[in-house]
Amino acid sequence: MSEAAIRDINTVFGFWTSRPVDVSLETLCGILDKHKVTRAATLSTVGVFVDSRRGNDRTWQAAQEHPQLLPVATFDPRGGIGCLGEMAERAEQGFRIFALFPETQGWSLDHACCAEVLRLAGETGIPVMAEAASPGAPTRIGRLAEQYGVRVILSQVSLRNLGETMMVMKSTPNVFVETHILASSDGIELVVDEIGSDRLLFGSGAPLQYFSSAYLRLRFADLTASDKAAVLGANFARLLEQT
Amino acid sequence: MPIIDIHAHYGNWVWPVRAQALDEMRAQMKRFAITRACVASSVAIMGELAEGNAAVAEAVAECEDLRAWCVINPNFLELSLEQIQKYVRQDRCVGAKMHAAYHMQPLHSPLTEQLVKAMLRYDKPLLVQVRGEADLAGLDALAAQFPSCRMIIGNMAGPHWQIAARLARTRTNLVLDCGGPCADRDKIAYAMEQAGPNRVVFGTDQPLAHPVFSIGAVRDAALSPAQKDAILQGNAQRLFGL
Numbered sequence: 411m412s413e414a415a416i417r418d419i420n421t422v423f424g425f426w427t428s429r430p431v432d433v434s435l436e437t438l439c440g441i442l443d444k445h446k447v448t449r450a451a452t453l454s455t456v457g458v459f460v461d462s463r464r465g466n467d468r469t470w471q472a473a474q475e476h477p478q479l480l481p482v483a484t485f486d487p488r489g490g491i492g493c494l495g496e497m498a499e500r501a502e503q504g505f506r507i508f509a510l511f512p513e514t515q516g517w518s519l520d521h522a523c524c525a526e527v528l529r530l531a532g533e534t535g536i537p538v539m540a541e542a543a544s545p546g547a548p549t550r551i552g553r554l555a556e557q558y559g560v561r562v563i564l565s566q567v568s569l570r571n572l573g574e575t576m577m578v579m580k581s582t583p584n585v586f587v588e589t590h591i592l593a594s595s596d597g598i599e600l601v602v603d604e605i606g607s608d609r610l611l612f613g614s615g616a617p618l619q620y621f622s623s624a625y626l627r628l629r630f631a632d633l634t635a636s637d638k639a640a641v642l643g644a645n646f647a648r649l650l651e652q653t
Numbered sequence: 654m655p656i657i658d659i660h661a662h663y664g665n666w667v668w669p670v671r672a673q674a675l676d677e678m679r680a681q682m683k684r685f686a687i688t689r690a691c692v693a694s695s696v697a698i699m700g701e702l703a704e705g706n707a708a709v710a711e712a713v714a715e716c717e718d719l720r721a722w723c724v725i726n727p728n729f730l731e732l733s734l735e736q737i738q739k740y741v742r743q744d745r746c747v748g749a750k751m752h753a754a755y756h757m758q759p760l761h762s763p764l765t766e767q768l769v770k771a772m773l774r775y776d777k778p779l780l781v782q783v784r785g786e787a788d789l790a791g792l793d794a795l796a797a798q799f800p801s802c803r804m805i806i807g808n809m810a811g812p813h814w815q816i817a818a819r820l821a822r823t824r825t826n827l828v829l830d831c832g833g834p835c836a837d838r839d840k841i842a843y844a845m846e847q848a849g850p851n852r853v854v855f856g857t858d859q860p861l862a863h864p865v866f867s868i869g870a871v872r873d874a875a876l877s878p879a880q881k882d883a884i885l886q887g888n889a890q891r892l893f894g895l
Binding site: 429430431432568569570572573576590591593594595596597600615616617618619620621622623624625626627629630 | 834859861868869870873874
């Protein structure tokens with residue numbers, strides 16, 4: 411099989427507060443180069459843990475210095491209404507995707523700001539990637555996605571909530587899933603069989619996660635070459651690179 | 654590089670994962686150079702101890718490349734003691750497995766003490782799946798009480814792997830199973846750093862995780878080829894006498 415172009419929807423750089431792991435920009439770029447990743451969506455973890463404005467500035471700067479990086483803007487609803495103003499600025503600046511971290515940051519999807527963030531994202535047409543590790547999270551995010559017409563990428567879906575996620579994907583055509591911990595023996599194949607391959611996006615979680623775990627999972631998936639290429643990169647390109 | 658998978662499953666699950674027939678499982682093992690897999694019954698883990706353990710025992714009797722874990726559950730003490738007596742003495746049984754997320758009992762209790770005492774006569778390890786920090790503390794206490802019983806921390810306790818690794822540093826009868834669906838990038842090197850070169854083993858958790866998910870993790874780990882080989886097969890060969 412000739413190698414499909416790899417585009418990775420889920421990477422970060424900076425630091426990770428709860429682990430002494432090297433997730434520097436240099437380390438991220440090294441991993442991407444080693445595995446010949448054509449393009450990677452990424453964000454500075456300063457935006458997740460400390461200050462979204464500073465984080466988004468760093469993300470933008472990193473993308474200017476490293477053209478293979480596609481900048482992701484993140485907003486923290488815990489700060490309240492202020493994040494909404496920044497959303498418009500970042501959309502204007504050229505960010506093509508937003509990300510939310512309700513589980514890492516400890517806020518509920520029922521948070522009033524979350525709805526506003528998704529509503530605004532829907533108006534701009536910019537997709538939003540959101541953590542959805544817990545059972546119930548895919549359903550709640552899916553409802554918001556349907557309500558506001560925003561394309562949502564569910565992150566951290568695992569076997570634990572895969573059944574639920576597939577139901578949400580079936581009923582809500584603007585819900586996508588990234589694959590970094592979709593690790594089960596036939597989870598990816600089940601989604602492709604039931605839903606199709608066009609809403610699955612390869613994510614590695616690098617450099618927080620071993621790149622090869624998610625990548626080999628997809629490389630050895632029991633899929634057609636065309637489905638594999640779609641998940642590995644073509645869906646990313648269609649969602650984020652084509653105007 | 655041949656691989657020994659110390660932590661796999663056989664049977665159906667409540668999750669959307671297809672139960673593999675034996676020949677499918679073995680074909681997949683062959684595809685990824687897994688020469689031996691130690692399997693526990695999913696049905697037994699979920700509560701039907703006798704039926705599940707019997708099915709696995711029957712499967713491994715036919716297959717040279719498979720070994721069995723005897724699943725035990727402190728909620729069914731007498732039955733578990735019978736299961737230990739029936740299966741753990743068999744050559745193709747590698748030890749006993751407890752899964753705290755299903756049995757929901759403290760890991761250090763009069764019940765688990767009886768189970769471990771029953772295991773001592775066989776000199777085979779216990780594979781323990783924990784839920785979190787409280788279970789790890791219980792396992793540590795159990796390991797301290799029974800220093801001659803090797804206890805393997807299944808999947809290195811998932812997201813709590815840092816705690817699991819630090820326990821293994823001081824408790825020399827604890828062994829770390831470094832596979833499973835948690836692919837944190839610093840996990841495996843940290844396991845080796847804490848537990849040393851001989852007490853980290855490889856388990857896939859399949860079919861709950863695809864074998865290549867864990868194989869990819871070892872591949873990317875910041876370790877030497879010799880260390881990776883020890884994890885993938887050498888340590889398990891020694892631990893199980895394979």
